[in-house]
Amino acid sequence: MDQVTAWTVHLTFQLRCDRAHRQENRPAQRRATRREGPMTIYICPMHSKVRQDGPGKCPDCGMALLPEGARFGLLRHMLGSPLHIAIMVGAMVAVMAVAMMLLH
Incomplete structure (x- = not known):
């Protein structure tokens, strides 16, 4: 592995670790400020046909349901x-x- 590749991998890993650390230390109050209102529809990230009015688990795969529109939030960010x-x-x-x- 050349130096440029090694540094790229190192910096990518370091930035991801820093971001994860900041998210862990963020107050729960700020995490709860999502756009989740009383009319939020929750969907399964893997099975878009599974929809319900509140949080829960997908009956097909058991994954936690996400607020609609949150699936591509990380990519948009x-x-x-x-x-x-x-x-x-x-x-x-x-x-x-x-x-x-x-x-x-």
Whole structure:
């Protein structure tokens, strides 16, 4: 693995760990400020046909139901920041570089 790939992987991992640490230490009050009102529909991330008025578990797979529209929230968040796009591109380049090294 070359230095650029190693640093890309390291920085990506470090940024994800920092973000996870910040989320763990965020007060529960701020986490509860989602757009979940009394009329929120909850759906299964894997089975979009499963819909209900409140939180619960999917009868097909047992996954927790998410508020409708939350499935792509992380992707929208990541694509909204140039830094996140640069990190994703760097990670993809690193994976391709490792794959090329393994093939040769």
